[in-house]
Amino acid sequence: MLVWQRLLQAIDRHGKAAMATIVETRGSAPREAGARIVVLPDASFFGTIGGGTLEWRVIADLQGALARPTPHFYTSQRVALGPELGQCCGGRVDLALEVFDRSRRAEIQALAEAEGAGVFRTRATQQSDGKLHRSIDPASRLAIGSARVDHGVVEEGFGEDSRVLYLFGAGHVGRALVMALAPLPFRIVWVDPRPDAFPQYVPANVRCEPAQDTPAALDGAPHDSFVLVMSHSHALDLAIVARALKDQRFGYVGLIGSETKRARFSHQLDRAGLAKDDIERLVSPIGVPGIKSKLPAAIAASVAADLLVRDEALRHVHARGKTGPAEPSALAVGGR
Incomplete structure (x- = not known):
């Protein structure tokens, strides 16, 4: 506040x-x-x-x-x-x-x-x-x-010690998530290359980036930023995820989609030469377990809850004097 x-x-x-x-x-x-x-x-x-x-x-x-x-x-x-x-x-x-x-x-x-x-x-x-x-x-x-x-x-x-979230994709779920996170401790960099993808008005904690070189939007990201990928293109999703996983700065890299999509992306990332440990950092499906609804607002509520858990876990790790991303055991595993 x-x-x-x-x-x-x-x-x-x-x-x-x-x-x-x-x-x-x-x-x-x-x-x-x-x-x-x-x-x-x-x-x-x-x-x-x-x-x-x-x-x-x-x-x-x-x-x-x-x-x-x-x-x-x-x-x-x-x-x-x-x-x-x-x-x-x-x-x-x-x-x-x-x-x-x-x-x-x-x-x-x-x-x-x-x-x-x-x-x-x-x-x-x-x-x-x-x-x-x-x-x-x-x-x-x-x-x-x-x-x-x-x-x-x-x-x-x-002041507000907010977690920076790079959100890729201004579709229905992206819009619902921006609204769900509006009152929560996140600063959102909302990235989408499509003209007129963003709504006319956005919450005060959101900065819109109509970047054409979309993965490059992550250049200069603060340490421990979160990355969440839900663009309009699977090819673009893959490029963003590959860029994020290669960088150890990010405390969380999430990708919307099913277990099948995750398996396919893991195979493609492996073929592209990413290390196994980096690929395993990818969180997909996203959100908390147990919420099956595919309504954008329900997905957004699930993802917002999961991001809060991960943010608090990472803060707890750093408060204990550790550095780098939190251990997976300290974080809630997404279930969507």
Whole structure:
């Protein structure tokens, strides 16, 4: 969630807004540290700290804070989910509650600009004016989207650390998948050589590439990018897959189609001289097991779920200090 850009819009439109952030959890909790919800004076809100009674109570607290003539700019809460709220999670959640008004617009704008430029981390302490003042901390290695408190210092990671997905093919399934991935942590490079293949409007996380030399679109791809191939041509599919499998940078190479198509492609790749280990990296069929529907939206839902599992598995591998693609055992095997 691009929180500071949304907060800047809220301040300009409403004059103030309130935000709750989970800064620490113990035991079972509905969301992780770093989850946020922002409440506006018109009673609308965006983001979530997990729903249920906790979120309902926090929304009410933030609405109350916005209604005060002189709000407390920063307060903290510690909530025991079982004893206090009757939630069966049974854990504990520490919250930071903040109110922002037009007097803080310059601060919010600076953070929104940093957010627009990529990911960043902050350190913050409560000052004598009662506000939580943040400064960007280039030395921090805190995970993006997370938060923690250490001796009164709040550390946070902002921005969207999204996986780059090269999606080849703007047919029915490609279009459905783009919509399924729109709210998820992926930056999509959508490639198709056909004129007018792309819809007029695409989600904000999509960049269209009408590349004629289609496989060359992978040149300069970031390390651990994902590649998903579903073009209008089997010959073009084969060229893209061969190009991707030769490069160890890619954390996932998927090809839409049946087991028969995979066997045929494996044979052709072998004849073209690709190493057996590289050919075995090809994921085809794609998606999660058990979904048999061939409706584009159903295929897209299946593939989106599988991509999320693979993205999280790869992040877990790197968080443990390993490099290179995740081991196959750490990933869910596609079933389509």
